[in-house]
Each structure stands twice: as C-alpha cells, then as structure tokens.
Amino acid sequence: MSDYVIRLYKDSDYDVSRDLFAEGLVEHTNKAFQHAIRLPHIWLPVLAVLLLPALNLLSIAMSILMAVTAIVVVYYCSRYMYTSYIDYSLSDDMLDIRKYYLQREGYSFWVAESTSGEVMGTIAALPSSDPGGEKHLELRRLSVAKHHRGKGIGSVLCRTLIDFARKRGYEAVVLTTTLSQVNAQKMYEKLGFRHTQTLYLLGPLSKVLGFSFLAYKYDIPAA
Numbered sequence: 001m002s003d004y005v006i007r008l009y010k011d012s013d014y015d016v017s018r019d020l021f022a023e024g025l026v027e028h029t030n031k032a033f034q035h036a037i038r039l040p041h042i043w044l045p046v047l048a049v050l051l052l053p054a055l056n057l058l059s060i061a062m063s064i065l066m067a068v069t070a071i072v073v074v075y076y077c078s079r080y081m082y083t084s085y086i087d088y089s090l091s092d093d094m095l096d097i098r099k100y101y102l103q104r105e106g107y108s109f110w111v112a113e114s115t116s117g118e119v120m121g122t123i124a125a126l127p128s129s130d131p132g133g134e135k136h137l138e139l140r141r142l143s144v145a146k147h148h149r150g151k152g153i154g155s156v157l158c159r160t161l162i163d164f165a166r167k168r169g170y171e172a173v174v175l176t177t178t179l180s181q182v183n184a185q186k187m188y189e190k191l192g193f194r195h196t197q198t199l200y201l202l203g204p205l206s207k208v209l210g211f212s213f214l215a216y217k218y219d220i221p222a223a
Contacts, residue, residue: 003114003115004112004113004114004115004120004151004153005112005113005115006110006111006112006113006156006157006160007110007111008108008109008111009097009102009109009110009122010111011098013097013122014097016119017097017111017122018094020121020122020144020145021086021089021090021094021122021143022086023146024144025082025085025086026079026082026083026086027146028082028180028181029075029078029079029082031180031181032078032079032179032209032211033074033075033078035180035209035210036074036077036078036208036209036210037071037074039210041208042070042074042208045070046067049063049066049067049070050067051063074209077205077208078211081205094141097109101124101125101126106125106127106137106168107124107125107126107127108124108125108161109122109125109141110122110123110157112153112156112157118145119145120144120145120148121142121144121145121148121153121154121157122141122142122157123140123141123143123157123160123161124139124140124142125137125138125139125140125161125164126138126140128174130174133174135169135170136170136171136173137161137164137165137173138173138175139161139173139175140175142154142157142175142184144157154184154187155187155190158187158188159191161173162191162218162220170220171220172217172218172219172220173193173217173218173220174215174216174217174218175188175193175215176199176213176214177213177214178211178212178213178214179211179212179213179214185214188216192218193216193217193218194216194217194218195214195215195216196215196216197215198212198213198214198215199212199213199214199215200212200213201213
C-alpha cells in the first residue's frame with residue numbers, strides 16, 4: 001500500500017507548492033554552471049588569462065583574480081536563468097494557483113500528500129498554447145521534495161496527468177524541461193515521452209551559457 005495519495009490542490013497547499021517549485025528549479029544551478037563552464041568560448045578565455053603571467057603581461061595574482069571573477073560571474077548568470085523564471089512564475093500562474101488551475105476548463109493542479117499530511121510533490125496541467133497543439137495538454141510545475149525522491153512519486157503524478165488528458169480526449173501530453181534536468185529527462189523517457197525538439201532562448205546571455213530547453217511529447221494511444 002502506498003504511503004501517499006494524489007489529490008487536487010487545496011488552498012492550504014499554497015506556500016509549500018510555491019516553495020517546492022522554487023527550490024526544485026534553483027537546485028539545477030550547479031549543473032547549468034558545469035555545462036556552461038565546459039563551453040570552449042568560456043573556458044578558453046579563462047585559461048588564456050591564467051597563462052598571461054608566463055608572457056609577463058600580467059601578475060600571477062591578477063590573472064588568478066580575473067579568472068576567479070569570470071568563473072563566479074558565469075555561476076551567478078547560470079543561477080539567474082532559473083531565479084528570473086522563478087520570480088516570473090511566482091507572480092504569474094503560481095500567484096493564485098486555485099484561480100489559475102482549478103477554476104478554468106481543461107486546467108488542473110494536483111499534489112502528492114503523505115499519510116501524515118505532508119505535501120511531497122506537485123504537478124499542473126493546462127491546454128497547450130503552441131501552434132497546432134489544440135489537442136495537446138501541457139505538463140507543468142512537476143516538483144518532488146528532495147527527501148522524497150526515488151519513491152516513484154514523480155512518475156505517479158505524471159500518470160495522473162496523462163489519465164486526466166486521456167479522459168478529456170487529448171491526443172498528447174507535451175512539456176519542456178531544461179538541459180540540466182537530467183533525472184527528469186530519464187523519468188519522462190521511461191514513461192514513454194520522446195524528445196521532439198531542442199529550444200534555445202533568444203538573448204545574448206542564454207547563448208553565451210548554452211542554456212536550452214528540451215521539448216518532450218507523449219502520444220496518447222487511441223481508444
């Protein structure tokens with residue numbers, strides 16, 4: 001018997017749902033940073049700065065300071081890619097979860113709750129706004145508390161959403177996730193989602209950091 005249940009969102013879940021969403025995203029900063037720092041157009045200039053003292057063009061102390069500064073800037077820029085999206089979302093759909101997800105046709109928001117009453121995870125559904133996606137349901141806000149991962153909660157939440165889509169006649173479930181969310185990608189693929197597209201944000205910062213999104217799609221079998 002499972003030690004948790006999946007149920008619809010209640011107003012008492014508000015703070016923990018927002019916290020799970022924010023904490024779940026910002027923790028990917030390190031992986032995004034590691035990806036960025038491996039890019040040739042980032043690590044080569046840093047290496048060049050460290051080699052300048054050998055050419056008597058800069059002191060060792062100054063070259064180290066410049067290299068460390070550059071690395072720190074890359075880290076905080078990687079973090080900003082997540083925190084800016086978190087701030088936007090908390091003032092958009094996550095500002096009034098009930099109004100946005102439970103009072104609109106085709107939308108929904110679920111939580112996984114333990115037998116002791118703890119909210120362990122969340123997931124949201126809404127009709128896709130992508131061109132040609134009129135029969136697609138979008139998966140959003142999938143978050144599982146760090147200390148409850150590995151229990152299959154994320155998969156059960158996804159199946160709940162897929163069942164919701166199937167009962168309402170949708171043809172597919174779609175989602176986007178960032179390149180650094182490797183564990184999420186593995187879970188989606190295990191559930192039957194397939195990678196359909198890699199999307200790059202416009203703007204110089206995202207290009208410098210190599211920040212990208214992966215689009216996935218789950219085709220619902222015809223009845």
